[in-house]
Amino acid sequence: MGGFFGAVSGRDIVLDVFFGTDYHSHLGTASAGMAVWDAEKGIERQIHNIGNTPFRTKFEGDLPGFSGTCGIGCVSDSDPQPLVFQLRNGMVALATVGVVNNAEELVKTHFLDHGRYFTTLSNGKINVTDLVAGLVNEKEDMVEGIKYASDMIEGSMSMLFMTGPYEIIACRDKKGRLSIHIGKNHEGYCVSFESFAYSKLSYEDCYELGPGEVVRVTKDGFETLSPPGEEMKICAFLWAYYGYPNSNYEGVNVELMRYRNGIIMAKDERARGTLPDVDFVAGIPDSGVPHAIGYANASGKPFARPLIKYTPTWYRSFMPANQGMRNQIAKMKQIPIPELIEGMRLLFVDDSIVRGTQLRETVEFLYSSGAKEVHMRSACPPIMYSCKFLNFSRNESEMDLLARRTVQALEGDEGQKHLDEYSDPSTERGKCLLKAICDELGFDSLGYQTIDGLLDAIGLDRDKVCTYCWTGKE
Numbered sequence: 504m505g506g507f508f509g510a511v512s513g514r515d516i517v518l519d520v521f522f523g524t525d526y527h528s529h530l531g532t533a534s535a536g537m538a539v540w541d542a543e544k545g546i547e548r549q550i551h552n553i554g555n556t557p558f559r560t561k562f563e564g565d566l567p568g569f570s571g572t573c574g575i576g577c578v579s580d581s582d583p584q585p586l587v588f589q590l591r592n593g594m595v596a597l598a599t600v601g602v603v604n605n606a607e608e609l610v611k612t613h614f615l616d617h618g619r620y621f622t623t624l625s626n627g628k629i630n631v632t633d634l635v636a637g638l639v640n641e642k643e644d645m646v647e648g649i650k651y652a653s654d655m656i657e658g659s660m661s662m663l664f665m666t667g668p669y670e671i672i673a674c675r676d677k678k679g680r681l682s683i684h685i686g687k688n689h690e691g692y693c694v695s696f697e698s699f700a701y702s703k704l705s706y707e708d709c710y711e712l713g714p715g716e717v718v719r720v721t722k723d724g725f726e727t728l729s730p731p732g733e734e735m736k737i738c739a740f741l742w743a744y745y746g747y748p749n750s751n752y753e754g755v756n757v758e759l760m761r762y763r764n765g766i767i768m769a770k771d772e773r774a775r776g777t778l779p780d781v782d783f784v785a786g787i788p789d790s791g792v793p794h795a796i797g798y799a800n801a802s803g804k805p806f807a808r809p810l811i812k813y814t815p816t817w818y819r820s821f822m823p824a825n826q827g828m829r830n831q832i833a834k835m836k837q838i839p840i841p842e843l844i845e846g847m848r849l850l851f852v853d854d855s856i857v858r859g860t861q862l863r864e865t866v867e868f869l870y871s872s873g874a875k876e877v878h879m880r881s882a883c884p885p886i887m888y889s890c891k892f893l894n895f896s897r898n899e900s901e902m903d904l905l906a907r908r909t910v911q912a913l914e915g916d917e918g919q920k921h922l923d924e925y926s927d928p929s930t931e932r933g934k935c936l937l938k939a940i941c942d943e944l945g946f947d948s949l950g951y952q953t954i955d956g957l958l959d960a961i962g963l964d965r966d967k968v969c970t971y972c973w974t975g976k977e
């Protein structure tokens with residue numbers, strides 16, 4: 504994943520871009536960059552590795568060297584960016600968020616087959632932002648080039664171009680899997696993945712781009728250069744897991760969606776008679792917590808926090824390459840409160856269950872700390888398919904997914920033909936899946952939110968929401 508922020512104004516925007524980009528730090532853990540355009544000095548750009556150090560710490564030393572009326576910044580899980588290019592239409596700085604599943608094929612057909620070289624990253628991977636710029640540059644008109652790049656790319660791609668000291672051009676990915684907002688204050692405009700990123704910078708909500716829409720933003724206003732497409736498939740996981748609680752997407756707030764989701768889960772369980780008698784309802788921090796508050800409120804069981812995340816230093820998800828180190832960090836982040844665990848019957852709500860590795864360790868830890876019962880609820884249905892649009896679940900193979908692995912263990916290849924049934928807890932296969940996962944991870948009981956419940960909690964027209972991870976339907 505990743506996120507970006509840009510601003511264009513009648514005054515210097517360096518601090519707006521600095522703080523606005525910093526508010527996207529939860530979306531990317533590898534690298535970050537800022538590029539600022541000063542009408543006299545031109546473009547100043549810096550990129551830093553943020554693997555072990557927060558965005559602000561890395562960039563505050565650069566601030567004295569930056570000045571300008573237009574700027575963009577981004578955090579990224581993959582390529583270093585923004586990159587600066589000389590395109591047919593002039594110089595631009597570009598930041599992207601997305602995944603290009605056919606990158607190698609595009610490099611071959613658009614560059615290598617025509618005798619043109621293409622620069623790769625030092626690790627041999629294709630720099631996706633570089634590829635996007637190359638595709639945009641295939642067309643004489645920049646907007647045509649942006650649309651062409653969007654059409655060629657399999658996956659999803661949102662783009663943020665700084666095209667001059669007074670202009671930004673933004674394009675939301677073709678199916679609107681992620682979001683782009685425009686904010687406005689009395690001196691100019693900003694463009695942002697996260698809507699909350701600009702509210703503290705005195706910008707007000709102004710506009711949310713539609714799927715595939717291309718918009719030009721200046722200090723005086725914005726205009727649509729290419730209209731939005733009809734079809735939208737915004738990612739349901741924005742609300743369930745990785746969006747920040749203060750964010751709104753398509754007018755739906757993340758935190759409130761999570762409360763509703765928990766309420767729906769508890770009400771469904773009450774109706775089915777599966778609500779366990781527990782001492783506390785708790786959330787796996789951070790994103791499980793609001794789902795758990797909703798669940799506790801609707802179940803009548805008290806909410807408590809037996810596990811607290813140590814936010815002063817483990818403030819976000821570091822991603823060291825070494826798996827052992829990742830496990831160690833996962834363990835170090837969550838600190839227990841023994842008085843809320845010993846002898847207690849606990850029901851935990853997690854945002855989702857992907858591979859189950861960390862959850863197993865958490866449950867073992869809770870039992871070893873004296874918990875009497877541990878019941879687990881997932882705020883999403885069982886994940887059956889890897890995300891091919893945003894690279895969300897990062898699995899080498901779908902068999903890394905706990906639910907798929909369990910289906911294979913239960914029924915072999917035949918089971919893979921009945922994933923719909925396995926996803927439905929009212930079927931025999933669905934019950935078998937729940938029992939097998941309960942046994943494997945050591946829960947006293949397990950429940951998953953249904954796809955209907957999740958979509959009700961989001962509240963948008965169902966056709967507009969991507970649920971591919973759970974249904975396999977595009």
Ligand code: SF4
Binds near residue numbers: 737889
């Ligand atoms: S497949 Fe899943 S993670 Fe990917 S966009 Fe769709 S809902 Fe989001």
